[in-house]
Amino acid sequence: MEDWTRREFVGVTAATLAAGLAEGADSPAPTTMRCTLTINGQTHDVECEPRVTLLDLLRDRLHMMGTKKGCDHGQCGACTVLVDGVRVNSCLSLAVAQDGSSVTTIEGLAGAGGLHPLQAAFIERDGFQCGFCTSGQICSGVAMLKEWQRGMPSAVTAAALANGRPELPQLSDAEIRERMAGNICRCGAYPNIIAALRDVSEQGTEGQRS
Ligand code: FES
Ligand code: FES
Numbered sequence: 001m002e003d004w005t006r007r008e009f010v011g012v013t014a015a016t017l018a019a020g021l022a023e024g025a026d027s028p029a030p031t032t033m034r035c036t037l038t039i040n041g042q043t044h045d046v047e048c049e050p051r052v053t054l055l056d057l058l059r060d061r062l063h064m065m066g067t068k069k070g071c072d073h074g075q076c077g078a079c080t081v082l083v084d085g086v087r088v089n090s091c092l093s094l095a096v097a098q099d100g101s102s103v104t105t106i107e108g109l110a111g112a113g114g115l116h117p118l119q120a121a122f123i124e125r126d127g128f129q130c131g132f133c134t135s136g137q138i139c140s141g142v143a144m145l146k147e148w149q150r151g152m153p154s155a156v157t158a159a160a161l162a163n164g165r166p167e168l169p170q171l172s173d174a175e176i177r178e179r180m181a182g183n184i185c186r187c188g189a190y191p192n193i194i195a196a197l198r199d200v201s202e203q204g205t206e207g208q209r210s
Contacts, residue, residue, distance in 0.1 A: 087139060130186075
């Protein structure tokens with residue numbers, strides 16, 4: 001391999017790709033798999049191809065449009081949902097891999113008592129402009145606050161500990177920014193998103209639901 005010229009390498013790669021495509025033309029249509037997910041408390045038995053992402057299952061098959069598709073590559077966080085309470089980029093997760101899991105989307109956060117405290121705080125603090133990122137921000141924020149409650153450190157916490165502050169500091173703006181770094185807001189509503197998250201963490205109401 002080390003002795004290959006660039007021309008030889010490109011030739012072999014092209015031949016391999018062509019052989020793969022020819023083989024694919026004769027292969028049978030993709031098979032489907034059955035899986036059972038609990039989504040916002042409701043059981044769904046679904047049959048889908050193994051390549052279908054959780055995001056596409058939610059939006060295209062179950063018509064739950066609250067979860068957004070931004071980049072479809074794990075870069076923006078718009079598709080964040082909770083799987084067994086943990087935040088997940090649903091565009092990077094195959095639906096069949098979540099067989100037996102409990103999924104919570106933005107549609108499932110509010111309860112009989114009204115909005116989830118973080119949803120209410122986003123409204124109170126104007127934590128959005130166009131709203132495209134908002135469902136992902138809120139789902140991510142709900143899980144982030146629980147991670148904080150459990151004492152899970154972040155890169156910022158590690159720096160604080162190295163500076164001789166052995167206890168988990170207050171959930172500072174720097175902590176919130178670091179922990180929410182996977183959720184992009186193209187409208188730049190970050191100051192208000194941070195304010196909403198800080199409000200809920202100070203009220204201690206983040207664990208009320210979901
Ligand atoms: Fe999933 Fe952007 S759509 S991270
Ligand atoms: Fe528009 Fe965040 S509110 S992208």
